[in-house]
Amino acid sequence: MDFTELPPADPTADPAEARRATASWILGGFGVLVVVLTAFGAWNPGNLVHVDRWLNHPCEFGAALVPLGLYLFYLRSDGDTAAWIARRIALVSLIPLTLTVIGLVAFAPEETTVAVSPSGSYEVVAIAASGDARTFVLRTRDGLLSRQASHPLFCFPSSGGDSVRFVDEQTVEVASGDVVEGGADRVTFDGLDVPWAGCD
Incomplete structure (x- = not known):
């Protein structure tokens, strides 16, 4: 070596x-x-x-x-x-x-809380989409741990004036401001399990 x-x-x-x-x-x-x-x-x-x-x-x-x-x-x-x-x-x-x-x-989509459940556990958030379309999503109100449903509750073209309210803790009613009175729809959900609205 x-x-x-x-x-x-x-x-x-x-x-x-x-x-x-x-x-x-x-x-x-x-x-x-x-x-x-x-x-x-x-x-x-x-x-x-x-x-x-x-x-x-x-x-x-x-x-x-x-x-x-x-x-x-x-x-x-x-x-x-x-x-x-x-x-x-x-x-x-x-x-x-x-x-x-x-x-x-x-340029994140504009989001607005439009309805809160009686207990304050859920909220419906309107999300602006392309053109004049709006999508309404169900979410929990848990701060950073807030979750949202996998499918929107409703979606339709709208120029504003929509009416969204919780009928009870698990039922939401929405009426577009662009339709005549009596055109309201209701959706009942279980937790964050909502029926498919054909928006995806």
Whole structure:
């Protein structure tokens, strides 16, 4: 054994390489977190309102993984031409990705609580859709743990003036402001189990 032979260089001895290695581990962990949140948002077994609102965007989250993966490739490579191209693509793609995130926040559908059950346990929320359409969704009133029915109660075109009220704890009546008197509909539900209204 030749004790005069120098040991192999420690890649972490170079501060720049150490920073790149640390950044790659952080970026990789963030990527795993994005994948987990995307899967949970798409699954959403409890129909949680806030999970559906903020995490149920698989296309947007999937697009976020593209620049993240490219930059991770750059950090783990030896700085060749392909790595620098990946880095530039990753940085440029952050622009439309940022605009997409801003759009999700700024242009979220308008929601208005239009009726609350006698006990205060349930509420009906009107959600503005495309054009003059409105969808009425049943939700629980549990703060961050609020859940919503998997199907809307009602949906129809409306210019406003709709009448929505709880007849009792598990029956909702709605009348569109665009129809003549007597056009009210009633839906009875059990928990968050509501009949399909043909809106999906």
